[in-house]
Amino acid sequence: MKNLKFFPIILCLAVLIIMAVLAVMQPEHLYGGSKYDVRIVNGFTNNSSLPLVIWCASSERDMGGRALQEGDDYSWSLETKFWGGGHESNIFCTMKWDRRRKRFDAFRVSRDCRRCSPSKLCLWLVKEDGFYFSNDSKNYHKDFAWV
Structure with a gap:
């Protein structure tokens, strides 16, 4: 009977530990419920x-x-789903230019919730030599090439 008085405390600690483990394994669950452009x-x-x-x-x-x-x-806006991420928030695009073709993740929750913040803006500039990313429309860095 004496051990039962600690049960609520142990239960709360267990829930907190499980939530922390899930956050480390799938960080997108922490960033759900936000609108991105x-x-x-x-x-x-x-x-x-x-x-x-x-x-x-x-x-x-x-x-x-x-x-x-x-x-x-x-362009488009999307809202990530809180506590569940979901595939709806992961958008892929296929680009074709002349004989070149490239499929890429234009928005992936696990990658972009952090790097598009705090502006909630994800910008891609497609050039002859590759795909450039920015979250402020001023500072672009090359993420990958066409090949």
């Missing part, structure tokens, strides 16, 4: 005859596609 910009210097073709989707919905001329953008 994602923008992909055609940053080519001269592609007036060959547009950048983009098509985006999640596992739950097709967002459609567009042909982007120089300087055009394709």
